Amino acid sequence: MPPLNRLLRPKSIAVIGGGTWCEQVIEQNRKFGFSGEIWAVHLTRTEVAGVAAFQSINELPGAPDAAFVGVNRHATIDVVRALSDKGAGGAICFASGFREASAELEDAGDLQSALEDAAGSMPILGPNCYGLLNATANVALWPDQHGLVPVKRGVAIVSQSSNIAINLTMQSRGLPTAAVVTVGNQAQTGLSDICSALLADDAISAIGLFIEGLDDLKAFEAFAERARLAGKPVVALKIGRSEQAQAATISHTASLAGSSAGASALFRRLGIAEVTNLPTLLEALKLAHAVGRLPNTQVASLSCSGGEANLMADTATGRKISFPALSDHQKASLRNVLGLKVALANPLDYHTYIWGDVDAMSRTFSHMVDGGAELGLVVLDFPRPDRCSMAEWMKVIDAVEQAKSITGKPFGILSSLPETMPETIAQDLLERGIVPLCGFDEALSAIEALGSLAPQTAAPLHSVPPANDIRTMNEAKSKALLKDHGVRIPVNKSASGADEAADVAKAIGFPVVLKGTGIAHKTEAGAVILGLTDRAAVQEAANRMPTNQFLVEEMVTGTIAELLIGVVRDPAHGFVLTLAAGGVLTELLKDSVSLLVPSSREAVRESLLSLKVARQLTGYRGQPACDLDAVLDTIEAVQACVMAHPIEEIEINPLLCGPDFAIAADALIRCGGQDDG
Structure with missing residues (x-):
């Protein structure tokens, strides 16, 4: 992607179209004190808002540094192609009806792809966006009123919502705003590229984000590192509590580690200050502008x-x-x-x-x-x-x-x-x-x-393309794969039928746990029976279950605390590692914390000890403490498994924690290229 300098700080502007929006762009630039050239382009009109109009882009006296494209969505494609061929520095694509309207318009996705092709290497913002304001260069590629005044230095606000961006320009809290950029659909030039370009401007003191979703995880990670090195704080308000990470999942982990948890974990890891409402965003930006971190x-x-x-x-x-x-x-x-x-x-x-x-x-x-x-x-x-x-x-x-x-x-x-x-x-x-x-x-x-921003010491995020043919592994295979990476599991063996289950139980040694396999949420389905002490008890329990396929396991005793350890792929934020109270307490307590893979042992320890259940781990009311190192070893092993295989989801629930052990009592893995047998 070529630099965005010409688009962000243009010396010449072309306005294509003749509607009210295009007239407003010309008027707002006059009002803002833009001193460069303004050219109008319209097929039939001789002037637009008092500016002489050219009939085509080819007739312009030069390649504009920036263009506002205010024509319908189909005409936008041809205009953008002509601007790119002319050598323009970039364009604002105002029209809607592209990928954001895919549910309503059959051609919406194809049209956005055509727009990207037409732009080629020329940067475009949008489509479906208002454009940008630069208060240090008196630029208003903006089809409406706004509340900014020229400043020498201030914050930049980047928003996916144009209306929210307008509202933020109207604040009267004294926040000096140097730039406002709306990104719309991020068809070609995404949030991360725009923010990185703004960071390079000495007039920008901090960056505020109002976002629904990220454009590219690696690019955003790189932007955050540039911001840290530049000493310019980033404050983010993320909306859209999406169910991306919860779709088609069958575990507690996904419901705990939804998109909002993934976003928060990402912001913490990258040293980005997260806020939850617009007034706090403005107050945080004032603090960032005047004081920094x-x-x-x-x-x-x-x-x-x-x-x-x-x-x-x-x-x-x-x-x-x-x-x-x-x-x-x-x-x-x-x-x-x-x-x-x-x-x-x-x-x-x-x-x-x-x-x-x-x-x-x-x-x-x-x-x-x-x-x-x-x-x-x-x-x-x-x-x-x-x-x-x-x-x-x-x-x-x-x-x-x-x-x-x-x-x-x-x-x-x-x-x-x-x-x-x-x-x-x-x-x-x-x-x-x-x-x-x-x-x-x-x-x-x-x-x-x-x-509360942590130092930036984390390794690069684990990010790989999603695997094909995702299937759920049965419990025995899930545990075997985890064991290969160092997770301790109970002695277990699969069995078919009640008699074989009883034989296996005797070989393992009583007491045992009997589980029906191929059943999600076994406890709720009555497919887990603990503490069986003889053959008859095993046979009776097996006959009551809604399956004839079983996993027989040794009964783990001496448990002090139960944890949930899980990882789920969040399409927007990477692999979310969730630590939570486990067993029957998972849903009751909602006691969880999320990080991203890979997370350091120290970061995991700190997060683990922030849970309410940590009091059990460290010894509560005279009870012995759990082997915290064994728990941390298990979490490291789970992360290693995720990074070594095409994993979509892992859940250990519960991880039984005792004074000298951490044992995965139940496990589930969704993985590419695995059968569910």
Whole structure:
């Protein structure tokens, strides 16, 4: 793919078509102050929005750096081909009715393929997208109103939804936005290529993503690494809780590791901050623009109200946000400024004794971050400028600016409501290097997202094309394959009929477990009987089952905890490794965590210990601890199996964990090229 520079920062623009949308593109470029050439192309009109029109692309005086194609979907193909032949730098394909409409239009998929062929090596955005805005180059390849103003530096927002992109340009929270790009169907130029091109622009401080799905996993992984090396944070909001990874599965793993879990695991692994709503996306981008990545989530909170201090503490409950306790040195320093009446704590209510005293407030703010906190947060709601004076509130800003200069620590000013942070104030704060944040919940969510990013030490993701002829292996074959990679399994043997099952049980040694094979979710079907102690019991149990094919296994005793260990291919995010409470607790507790394959032993250990069931693993209420190394060995063996075979899905449930063992009591594998016999 050739560079996107000409498309993103064009010096000449061609607008093809004559409808309202095309007229808006010309008008928005004028309004934005675009200083380059604008050419119109229309078959019958002599002008479009006051710009003289050429009858064809071939008649243009040169190859445009960028083109907005505003004609119907069929005509779009010919226009794009002509632009490519002309040597244009790229095109926005506005029309819809391509692959996004496959359910409604029979030719939608073929038409999108034809569009890709027509474009050749010329970059195209879309189809089915609005285009792009570049506020540092005064470019508006955009068929509608927008809320951006020219800036020298700011964040870039890349969105699959054009309407959401428009809405984000209308924010009044002070976020400086340098670029907005919509990607539509990502027919040819995908999200990852666009984001990588934006990273190379020094005017871009951070990137925000509003996405439904990724274009290419490897390309996205490469983009994230470039962002990390460039020191530019990426904040993502992913929508579309797709059932991709749950389709045609027969295990608990897939339901636990759906597309949202895969996306979250991918973002964590790649060091991308994930948020769950639009207000938090904007707050996180402000923080990313002004501060960058936070080394941790330790905060010093200051307010002149006990209610605000308590609200801060309550909002942080359940989040990965901490308020470091004040040291004796900090307390002594604060006492000298605040006197004896103020209770010293973090969050701090510094009362109103020093209100209006810039020096005292500055020293207070400085002392509060003179400890473990990496971010100072001053709660301040501004009065209505149309009815009240802000003079005293401006002194707080001056004090925060002084504290920031003295300590070298980042500071933010947090309003409890967006309405109490006027846009002019937010813009002034950012110019001073202070983060203007709106809303306790959104602000703390943003801090949590940007301060909880793990270092990038993971190996490249395991990504292979899906296998053909996927079949489900029976339990015996599944266990045998896992055993080949180091998973410990019970002594077992298959049997046909009740008599043979009884003979096998005697050979293995009682007590035994009897399982009916070829049955999904055996427990629910009554196809698992534990603790059989003699031949008669085995025969009776076998005769009650809805099958005459059995697996007889030794009975594992001394189990302390049960886990689920599973991997499922997520078409969008790679192979999702799920760790969860196992056995009958899997669905009851919904206690799970997801990673991606391969994950390091240390990452797996950390994730495993984050589960509620970890208390059983490590010894709960005087019970012995499980052999955690044996559990980790098993998980490594499962990952090795996935990477060595055309696996679609693996589930061990339960993995029986004891003081000196981890044994796969039940296993299921869906794999290419395997029969189900």
